[in-house]
Amino acid sequence: MSIVKSTVAEFFGTFWLVLGGCGSAVLAAAFPQLGIGFVGVSFAFGLTVLTMAYAIGHISGCHLNPAVSVGLAVGGRFAWKDLPAYVVAQVAGATAGAATLYAIASGKAGFDVHAGFASNGYGLHSPGGFSLTSALLCEVVLTFFFLFIILGSTHNNAPAHFAPIAIGLCLTLIHLISIPVTNTSVNPARSTGVALFAGGWALQQLWAFWVAPIVGAALAGLVYPMLCTPKQAA
DSSP states (O other): OOHHHHHHHHHHHHHHHIIIIIHIIIIITTOTTTOOHHHHHHHHHHHHHHHHHHHHHHHHOOOOSHHHHHHHHHTTSSOGGGHHHHHHHHHHHHHHHHHHHHHHHTTSTTOOGGGOTTOOOOGGGSTTOOOHHHHHHHHHHHHHHHHHHHHHHTSTTSOTTOHHHHHHHHHHHHHHHHHHHHSOOSOHHHHHHHHHHHOTHHHHTTTHHHHHHHHHHHHHHHHGGGGSOTTTOO
Protein backbone atom coordinates (compact mmCIF):
# COMPACT_ATOMS: atom_id res chain seq x y z
CA MET A 1 0.00 0.00 0.00
CA SER A 2 1.33 3.48 -0.86
CA ILE A 3 2.40 5.81 1.91
CA VAL A 4 -0.15 8.38 0.70
CA LYS A 5 -3.07 5.96 1.06
CA SER A 6 -1.74 4.72 4.39
CA THR A 7 -1.39 8.19 5.88
CA VAL A 8 -4.81 9.29 4.63
CA ALA A 9 -6.25 6.21 6.33
CA GLU A 10 -4.40 7.10 9.54
CA PHE A 11 -5.79 10.63 9.35
CA PHE A 12 -9.38 9.42 9.15
CA GLY A 13 -8.83 6.71 11.72
CA THR A 14 -7.37 9.08 14.30
CA PHE A 15 -10.12 11.61 13.52
CA TRP A 16 -12.66 8.90 14.41
CA LEU A 17 -10.78 7.97 17.59
CA VAL A 18 -10.88 11.53 18.92
CA LEU A 19 -14.40 12.32 17.78
CA GLY A 20 -15.74 9.04 19.14
CA GLY A 21 -13.70 8.74 22.31
CA CYS A 22 -13.24 12.34 23.39
CA GLY A 23 -16.65 13.20 21.98
CA SER A 24 -18.28 10.69 24.30
CA ALA A 25 -16.41 12.25 27.25
CA VAL A 26 -17.31 15.84 26.35
CA LEU A 27 -20.87 15.36 25.11
CA ALA A 28 -22.25 12.27 26.82
CA ALA A 29 -20.28 11.30 29.95
CA ALA A 30 -22.21 13.53 32.36
CA PHE A 31 -25.34 14.16 30.34
CA PRO A 32 -28.21 14.88 32.75
CA GLN A 33 -29.76 11.65 34.09
CA LEU A 34 -28.60 9.55 31.13
CA GLY A 35 -24.84 10.15 31.20
CA ILE A 36 -22.67 7.22 30.09
CA GLY A 37 -20.00 7.84 32.74
CA PHE A 38 -16.49 6.37 32.83
CA VAL A 39 -17.66 2.95 31.64
CA GLY A 40 -19.38 4.40 28.58
CA VAL A 41 -16.39 6.54 27.68
CA SER A 42 -14.10 3.52 28.06
CA PHE A 43 -16.19 1.49 25.65
CA ALA A 44 -16.41 4.42 23.23
CA PHE A 45 -12.62 4.55 22.91
CA GLY A 46 -12.43 0.79 22.50
CA LEU A 47 -15.12 0.79 19.84
CA THR A 48 -13.41 3.48 17.79
CA VAL A 49 -10.29 1.32 17.52
CA LEU A 50 -12.21 -1.91 16.93
CA THR A 51 -14.30 -0.44 14.12
CA MET A 52 -11.41 1.32 12.44
CA ALA A 53 -9.18 -1.73 12.69
CA TYR A 54 -11.61 -3.60 10.46
CA ALA A 55 -12.04 -0.57 8.18
CA ILE A 56 -8.42 0.47 7.60
CA GLY A 57 -6.26 -2.24 9.15
CA HIS A 58 -5.57 -3.65 5.70
CA ILE A 59 -4.61 -0.19 4.42
CA SER A 60 -2.39 1.31 7.11
CA GLY A 61 -2.27 -1.18 9.95
CA CYS A 62 -4.61 1.12 11.93
CA HIS A 63 -2.02 2.54 14.33
CA LEU A 64 -3.93 5.78 15.13
CA ASN A 65 -1.25 6.55 17.69
CA PRO A 66 2.38 7.76 17.46
CA ALA A 67 3.34 5.55 20.41
CA VAL A 68 1.97 2.48 18.63
CA SER A 69 3.89 3.38 15.48
CA VAL A 70 7.11 3.79 17.47
CA GLY A 71 6.55 0.53 19.34
CA LEU A 72 5.87 -1.38 16.14
CA ALA A 73 9.02 0.09 14.58
CA VAL A 74 11.10 -0.93 17.61
CA GLY A 75 9.57 -4.41 17.37
CA GLY A 76 10.45 -4.73 13.69
CA ARG A 77 6.85 -4.61 12.47
CA PHE A 78 6.93 -1.13 10.89
CA ALA A 79 9.42 0.75 8.73
CA TRP A 80 11.21 3.58 10.53
CA LYS A 81 11.24 5.58 7.29
CA ASP A 82 7.43 5.79 7.35
CA LEU A 83 7.24 6.91 10.99
CA PRO A 84 7.33 10.72 10.45
CA ALA A 85 4.53 10.60 7.87
CA TYR A 86 2.38 8.45 10.14
CA VAL A 87 2.89 10.73 13.15
CA VAL A 88 2.02 13.84 11.14
CA ALA A 89 -1.13 12.17 9.79
CA GLN A 90 -2.17 10.98 13.25
CA VAL A 91 -1.71 14.38 14.90
CA ALA A 92 -3.50 16.08 12.01
CA GLY A 93 -6.40 13.64 12.24
CA ALA A 94 -6.63 14.08 16.01
CA THR A 95 -6.63 17.86 15.61
CA ALA A 96 -9.33 17.74 12.95
CA GLY A 97 -11.39 15.44 15.16
CA ALA A 98 -10.98 17.83 18.09
CA ALA A 99 -11.95 20.77 15.87
CA THR A 100 -15.13 19.00 14.81
CA LEU A 101 -15.92 18.16 18.42
CA TYR A 102 -15.33 21.79 19.40
CA ALA A 103 -17.69 22.98 16.67
CA ILE A 104 -20.40 20.63 17.95
CA ALA A 105 -19.86 21.25 21.67
CA SER A 106 -19.71 25.02 21.33
CA GLY A 107 -23.30 24.99 20.09
CA LYS A 108 -24.47 24.53 23.68
CA ALA A 109 -24.85 27.60 25.89
CA GLY A 110 -22.29 27.72 28.67
CA PHE A 111 -19.76 25.43 26.99
CA ASP A 112 -16.25 26.17 28.25
CA VAL A 113 -13.41 24.57 26.31
CA HIS A 114 -10.95 25.68 28.98
CA ALA A 115 -12.64 23.43 31.54
CA GLY A 116 -10.66 20.55 30.10
CA PHE A 117 -12.20 19.34 26.83
CA ALA A 118 -11.24 15.70 27.66
CA SER A 119 -7.58 16.72 28.01
CA ASN A 120 -5.09 14.61 29.91
CA GLY A 121 -3.52 15.88 33.10
CA TYR A 122 -1.84 15.17 36.40
CA GLY A 123 -1.82 16.81 39.82
CA LEU A 124 -4.62 19.35 40.05
CA HIS A 125 -5.73 18.36 36.54
CA SER A 126 -5.93 14.62 37.20
CA PRO A 127 -9.59 13.60 37.63
CA GLY A 128 -8.61 11.84 40.86
CA GLY A 129 -5.83 14.20 41.91
CA PHE A 130 -3.00 11.78 41.11
CA SER A 131 0.60 13.02 41.07
CA LEU A 132 2.93 13.36 38.10
CA THR A 133 4.78 10.22 39.20
CA SER A 134 1.55 8.22 39.30
CA ALA A 135 0.52 9.58 35.93
CA LEU A 136 3.83 8.73 34.26
CA LEU A 137 3.92 5.22 35.73
CA CYS A 138 0.32 4.59 34.74
CA GLU A 139 0.84 5.75 31.16
CA VAL A 140 4.09 3.83 30.71
CA VAL A 141 2.71 0.56 32.05
CA LEU A 142 -0.64 0.70 30.27
CA THR A 143 0.90 1.67 26.94
CA PHE A 144 3.39 -1.16 27.37
CA PHE A 145 0.55 -3.67 27.68
CA PHE A 146 -1.43 -2.02 24.89
CA LEU A 147 1.45 -2.49 22.47
CA PHE A 148 2.23 -5.94 23.90
CA ILE A 149 -1.33 -7.04 23.12
CA ILE A 150 -1.20 -5.44 19.67
CA LEU A 151 1.99 -7.34 18.88
CA GLY A 152 0.57 -10.60 20.20
CA SER A 153 -2.89 -10.42 18.65
CA THR A 154 -1.48 -9.53 15.22
CA HIS A 155 1.18 -12.26 15.35
CA ASN A 156 1.18 -14.81 12.53
CA ASN A 157 0.31 -17.58 14.98
CA ALA A 158 -2.56 -15.71 16.65
CA PRO A 159 -6.18 -16.62 15.76
CA ALA A 160 -6.98 -14.93 12.46
CA HIS A 161 -9.33 -11.92 12.25
CA PHE A 162 -9.73 -11.49 16.02
CA ALA A 163 -7.00 -8.87 16.59
CA PRO A 164 -9.35 -5.85 16.36
CA ILE A 165 -11.54 -7.31 19.10
CA ALA A 166 -8.60 -7.96 21.41
CA ILE A 167 -7.11 -4.52 20.76
CA GLY A 168 -10.42 -2.69 21.16
CA LEU A 169 -11.20 -4.48 24.43
CA CYS A 170 -7.67 -3.81 25.65
CA LEU A 171 -8.15 -0.09 25.09
CA THR A 172 -11.49 -0.28 26.89
CA LEU A 173 -9.84 -1.93 29.90
CA ILE A 174 -7.04 0.64 29.87
CA HIS A 175 -9.61 3.43 30.13
CA LEU A 176 -11.49 1.66 32.90
CA ILE A 177 -8.25 1.59 34.89
CA SER A 178 -6.82 5.01 34.17
CA ILE A 179 -9.51 7.62 33.50
CA PRO A 180 -9.36 8.63 37.18
CA VAL A 181 -5.56 8.93 37.00
CA THR A 182 -4.85 10.88 33.81
CA ASN A 183 -8.13 10.90 31.88
CA THR A 184 -6.28 8.23 29.88
CA SER A 185 -3.93 9.08 27.07
CA VAL A 186 -1.73 6.13 25.96
CA ASN A 187 -1.79 8.13 22.71
CA PRO A 188 0.15 11.36 22.10
CA ALA A 189 -1.99 12.32 19.10
CA ARG A 190 -5.24 12.01 21.05
CA SER A 191 -3.73 14.16 23.82
CA THR A 192 -2.45 16.79 21.41
CA GLY A 193 -5.67 17.25 19.44
CA VAL A 194 -7.80 18.27 22.41
CA ALA A 195 -4.99 20.12 24.25
CA LEU A 196 -4.61 22.51 21.32
CA PHE A 197 -8.16 23.68 21.96
CA ALA A 198 -8.13 23.56 25.76
CA GLY A 199 -4.84 25.49 25.90
CA GLY A 200 -3.28 26.60 29.19
CA TRP A 201 -2.50 23.75 31.58
CA ALA A 202 -3.40 21.11 28.98
CA LEU A 203 -0.58 22.29 26.72
CA GLN A 204 1.81 22.75 29.65
CA GLN A 205 1.31 19.14 30.75
CA LEU A 206 1.19 17.67 27.23
CA TRP A 207 4.87 16.65 27.31
CA ALA A 208 4.07 13.86 29.79
CA PHE A 209 1.57 12.34 27.39
CA TRP A 210 4.13 12.14 24.64
CA VAL A 211 7.03 10.87 26.73
CA ALA A 212 5.30 8.19 28.83
CA PRO A 213 3.31 6.44 26.07
CA ILE A 214 6.29 6.36 23.72
CA VAL A 215 8.54 4.92 26.44
CA GLY A 216 5.95 2.26 27.30
CA ALA A 217 5.38 1.27 23.68
CA ALA A 218 9.11 1.17 22.90
CA LEU A 219 9.70 -1.13 25.87
CA ALA A 220 6.99 -3.49 24.62
CA GLY A 221 8.56 -3.40 21.16
CA LEU A 222 11.80 -4.59 22.74
CA VAL A 223 10.31 -7.18 25.08
CA TYR A 224 7.69 -8.97 22.97
CA PRO A 225 10.07 -10.24 20.26
CA MET A 226 12.15 -11.86 22.99
CA LEU A 227 9.27 -14.25 23.63
CA CYS A 228 9.29 -15.44 20.03
CA THR A 229 11.85 -17.32 17.98
CA PRO A 230 13.22 -15.30 15.02
CA LYS A 231 10.77 -17.00 12.65
CA GLN A 232 7.85 -16.24 14.93
CA ALA A 233 8.62 -12.57 15.57
CA ALA A 234 6.57 -11.18 12.68
